[in-house]
Every structure is written in C-alpha cells, then in structure tokens.
Amino acid sequence: MEAKFLEQFTELLERETPVTLEDVFREYDNWDSLAYLSVISFVDEEYGIVIPREEFGKMKTIKDIITFIAANS
Amino acid sequence: MANFTYNNIGIAGLAAAVPKHIYRNLTDNKNFTEEDAAAIVDKTGILERRVADAATCASDLCYTASEQLINEMGIDRNEIDVLIFVSQTPDFRMPATGIILQHRLNLPKSCLAFDVNLGCSGFVIGLNMAYSLLQQDSIRKVLLLNGETRTKVYSFKDRQTGFLFGDAGTACLVDKNDKYGPSWFMLDSDGAKSDYISIKSGGYRNPSTPDSFIEREHENGRVYSDEQGYMDGAGVFEFVITEVPKSIKKILQFAGSEKEEVDFFVFHQANKFMNEHLNRKLKLEEGKVPFSLQKFGNTSSVSIPITIVSELNGKLSGAQKVLISGFGVGLSLGTAILNIDNPWLGELSEI
Numbered sequence: 335m336e337a338k339f340l341e342q343f344t345e346l347l348e349r350e351t352p353v354t355l356e357d358v359f360r361e362y363d364n365w366d367s368l369a370y371l372s373v374i375s376f377v378d379e380e381y382g383i384v385i386p387r388e389e390f391g392k393m394k395t396i397k398d399i400i401t402f403i404a405a406n407s
Numbered sequence: 408m409a410n411f412t413y414n415n416i417g418i419a420g421l422a423a424a425v426p427k428h429i430y431r432n433l434t435d436n437k438n439f440t441e442e443d444a445a446a447i448v449d450k451t452g453i454l455e456r457r458v459a460d461a462a463t464c465a466s467d468l469c470y471t472a473s474e475q476l477i478n479e480m481g482i483d484r485n486e487i488d489v490l491i492f493v494s495q496t497p498d499f500r501m502p503a504t505g506i507i508l509q510h511r512l513n514l515p516k517s518c519l520a521f522d523v524n525l526g527c528s529g530f531v532i533g534l535n536m537a538y539s540l541l542q543q544d545s546i547r548k549v550l551l552l553n554g555e556t557r558t559k560v561y562s563f564k565d566r567q568t569g570f571l572f573g574d575a576g577t578a579c580l581v582d583k584n585d586k587y588g589p590s591w592f593m594l595d596s597d598g599a600k601s602d603y604i605s606i607k608s609g610g611y612r613n614p615s616t617p618d619s620f621i622e623r624e625h626e627n628g629r630v631y632s633d634e635q636g637y638m639d640g641a642g643v644f645e646f647v648i649t650e651v652p653k654s655i656k657k658i659l660q661f662a663g664s665e666k667e668e669v670d671f672f673v674f675h676q677a678n679k680f681m682n683e684h685l686n687r688k689l690k691l692e693e694g695k696v697p698f699s700l701q702k703f704g705n706t707s708s709v710s711i712p713i714t715i716v717s718e719l720n721g722k723l724s725g726a727q728k729v730l731i732s733g734f735g736v737g738l739s740l741g742t743a744i745l746n747i748d749n750p751w752l753g754e755l756s757e758i
Contacts, residue, residue: 370641371450371644378684379687
C-alpha cells in the first residue's frame with residue numbers, strides 16, 4: 335500500500351520530486367486549504383474513509399496519514 | 408424521524424430569474440491575482456455568476472419569475488392558496504417578505520404567506536412544506552419561491568467565499584394531479600455545526616456595532632467583517648461527503664427504488680470539487696447529474712430549481728423520477744425522490 339500511496343500522493347499534491355514517508359506535508363510550499371480538500375477527497379474515494387478534521391490536525395507526516403488509514407480500514 | 412411520503416402532489420411548473428450583470432471570476436475580482444483566481448476557479452468550476460445591483464432584492468427576482476410563471480402558464484391567481492418565500496436575504500427583518508409578495512403578485516387575501524429562513528436545503532424543505540399543505544382539501548395550489556442575493560452577504564476579499572456565490576430567484580408551482588404518483592422526503596438537521604456557515608453579527612445575539620462592520624484579516628489571508636458570511640469550507644466538505652451519500656442510500660431504500668431507476672440527480676450546486684466527489688462516490692452516470700454552477704455559482708436554496716430550469720429544459724418528458732438533495736447552512740440536509748411528469752419550464756429571465 336505504501337508505495338502506491340506515495341506515488342498517488344506525489345501526483346495529487348503536484349510535487350516535482352516523489353514524496354516520502356517522513357515528509358512533513360504542511361511544509362510543502364504549495365500546501366493550502368485546497369490541497370487539504372484534495373487529500374480528504376482522495377482518501378475517501380480510495381479507502382472509503384473520511385478523515386475527521388481533528389484527527390487530520392494531529393497528523394504531521396505522510397506516514398501519519400497512512401497509519402490512520404491502516405488503523406481505520 | 409422526519410420522513411414523509413405523499414401521493415399525487417407534484418411540480419406543475421418552474422421559472423427562474425437572474426440579474427443581467429455577469430461577474431467573471433477569472434478576471435473581475437481585483438482583490439486576487441489572476442493566477443490565484445484561476446487556481447480557485449479550476450477547483451470550484453464557477454466561471455461566472457450573476458450579481459444583483461444595490462436596488463435589486465431576492466424578492467424582485469422571485470417576483471419576475473412568478474409573473475412569468477403565472478402569465479405563461481395561465482394560472483388563476485385566486486387558486487394560489489399559499490405562498491412560501493425561502494430566503495436568507497429578505498427585504499426587511501420584519502414583516503415577512505412573503506406577505507409583501509402576496510400583495511405585489513395580486514394574490515388574494517385568503518392566501519397564506521410566510522418566510523422560511525433556510526439556505527442550501529431550502530428548496531427541498533420548502534417543497535416538503537408545500538406538499539404537506541396540499542394534503543388539505545381546501546389548498547389548491549402553492550407557490551414556492553426561492554430567492555437569494557448571496558453576493559451581498561459574502562466578502563469578495565475572502566478566498567474561500569469570494570468566488571462562490573451568485574444571485575437568483577425561482578418560482579415553483581406545486582399542485583395536485585393523479586399523474587404525479589408517490590414522492591418521498593427525508594429531512595435532517597445538525598445544529599452542533601451551526602457555526603460552520605454563519606453571519607456572526609446583526610441579529611439579536613450579537614447586535615450590529617460600529618466594530619462589527621470593520622473588515623479584518625483572518626487565517627489564510629481571508630478578509631471579512633462580522634457582518635459578512637463566514638464559511639468553514641473544510642468542515643462543510645467533511646459533512647457533505649459523509650452525510651449526503653448516506654442520505655441518498657437511505658431515501659432510495661425508503662422509496663423502494665434503485666439508483667438506476669432515477670432519471671436525474673439534481674444536487675445543490677455547492678462547487679465542482681464537492682459535487683464531482685459526490686458523483687464519483689455514489690457512482691452516478693454523468694449524463695444523469697446536471698450542473699449549472701459554472702454559470703450561476705452557488706445560489707443557496709435557488710440552486711436546485713435553477714438547475715432544473717436551465718439544464719433540464721427539453722430533457723424532461725413523460726413520467727420520470729428525479730432525486731434532489733440540498734445541504735448546507737444550519738447545517739441542514741434535505742433529500743427527496745419526486746415523480747415528475749412534464750413540468751412547464753420557463754425560459755430564464757434576466758432583470
């Protein structure tokens with residue numbers, strides 16, 4: 335799941351270099367409220383999980399998102 | 408549970424009116440760079456919207472749509488026993504704008520007229536009220552009006568709301584006829600999220616003060632005053648993608664219907680990103696889901712009826728099933744399955 339997720343995330347967030355598990359996604363220069371909506375939408379479509387905002391607020395790295403999905407699917 | 412079923416009550420006709428001034432999101436909002444505007448338009452899908460001038464109220468748009476509908480359908484005004492005006496931009500704080508419209512439209516004094524303070528769910532909930540009142544033998548026709556001048560509510564300097572909303576008014580005539588058959592409504596409220604979409608000041612909880620009119624910069628460069636609309640876009644998105652699909656599955660079950668039997672799904676036109684997400688999540692056929700938001704933006708409770716008028720004219724023939732769903736401010740959610748049989752649809756009026 336991790337490899338596919340990283341690939342999809344790189345495309346979703348329009349990153350020029352592949353994202354990594356340790357990336358702190360809020361530090362991306364193009365991170366904004368629209369990027370947030372893209373992530374929530376993507377996770378819902380791909381995994382059928384709507385990440386609650388308060389949970390998302392606690393996440394720092396890409397790995398945190400993957401861990402949440404794994405624990406809730 | 409606020410579930411309703413009706414028989415042989417339905418929509419006889421629909422008309423819509425918009426201001427003639429077209430506001431182009433890609434070029435007209437000078438508070439943002441064209442690059443920023445393009446990025447926002449790309450996500451929201453709203454290329455343009457109609458903006459009412461200072462002298463035009465929601466009621467004026469509804470008045471024009473009503474006159475068109477009554478005259479072109481040849482309706483006897485004396486048979487309109489109820490007028491419902493759904494709006495969050497009324498003419499006055501009192502009296503109810505619906506009562507002013509009863510007089511302007513030359514409806515009889517024996518007509519019940521009132522206002523309903525609901526937004527994006529307001530067409531579905533207003534329609535449910537119309538159907539409910541028509542169960543009385545003495546009520547012959549109900550005129551349901553949805554009108555909004557949302558551009559007067561939101562700050563054009565707010566990145567989240569400054570590109571979304573448009574002004575419009577519709578008139579919907581509801582009556583009784585054996586051809587309509589059954590219909591189903593499910594209506595939900597979630598007041599725990601009442602602060603997701605709101606105007607903080609100007610009511611009696613927080614009366615207007617000189618300070619409440621001062622524009623302030625908030626997080627992410629959003630600029631608005633406490634007299635203007637605030638929206639927590641992410642919170643609303645989470646609500647919609649969680650609750651709306653559930654509501655649609657439930658109403659199909661309630662109506663004993665499959666989604667394949669539904670001819671059209673007409674959703675509140677929130678923004679392209681949210682609406683397309685719903686389509687994909689519900690796996691709906693593209694041709695069954697009309698969009699009008701690219702032309703009119705989000706017009707709150709007007710968005711469902713104006714989408715029917717502008718996108719389904721010429722596409723409705725014979726008995727068809729239409730699912731409608733409105734969701735937003737409140738938060739409030741209304742979903743219905745209607746049997747529609749050749750309603751009269753007016754050409755869009757511009758004033």
